[in-house]
């Protein structure tokens with residue numbers, strides 16, 4: 001068996017076309033163009049490329065992008081003042097502070113300072129709480145992208161065994177919460193594995209849907225996967241440089257090995273990545289609706 005490739009690029013493009021239309025309708029109806037402010041502190045190459053892609057996608061879809069690029073020497077106080085200004089700026093509907101921040105800045109202070117109704121990443125504790133009780137406005141972008149990929153690939157989740165490898169606040173914990181909700185595209189039985197899990201393979205082999213956000217290449221190999229399973233690889237590992245000097249990427253799943261066993265599999269790059277930015281765009285439109293029309 002060779003797994004079907006879940007093409008995140010293609011699915012993301014279809015959603016972006018839908019969003020572009022919704023954004024155009026919103027602009028026509030309200031006279032307001034949704035705006036996203038991105039904040040980048042320092043020059044971490046991965047962060048620079050993510051923020052650039054986020055700004056470009058905003059413009060492609062007909063939204064405004066306000067990019068704030070600041071030196072790594074910026075003080076926490078200065079960053080908090082910027083967040084405060086963006087909270088009050090009526091042209092800015094969504095705010096995204098790219099993580100990680102330099103070590104002298106406490107991330108939680110910056111995230112807590114943000115207006116929860118502009119927190120399009122869904123990282124503010126109010127939004128984390130909303131997610132837990134099933135009343136989310138801004139589901140975090142990577143988990144939202146994973147859920148949308150699963151939905152649009154026609155994979156049933158009702159009663160499915162889902163195994164998540166990884167317990168981060170950005171991916172592992174929120175995707176587990178989202179897929180266990182009593183909702184469409186959810187209703188799964190979810191197991192969360194992590195670095196202290198005994199006999200990881202015993203768990204992963206039970207999965208109908210296996211979501212891997214472990215942060216290490218080849219964390220999941222073929223013998224850890226049930227034949228026919230849907231495998232979602234969230235990993236982004238830089239494993240060298242291509243001939244043209246670009247970073248060479250690999251996920252957390254041994255793609256070639258697992259492809260021979262799984263039913264469906266996401267590639268890296270071109271799987272979850274394009275979905276993540278698309279969900280950020282969706283959240284920004286939601287934020288604009290919430291602020292302009294009082295509903296999302």
Ligand code: GUN
Pocket residue numbers: 096097098099100121141142170
């Ligand atoms: N750094 C890595 N992933 C993310 C993300 O989803 N949002 C932000 N703001 N920073 C990140």
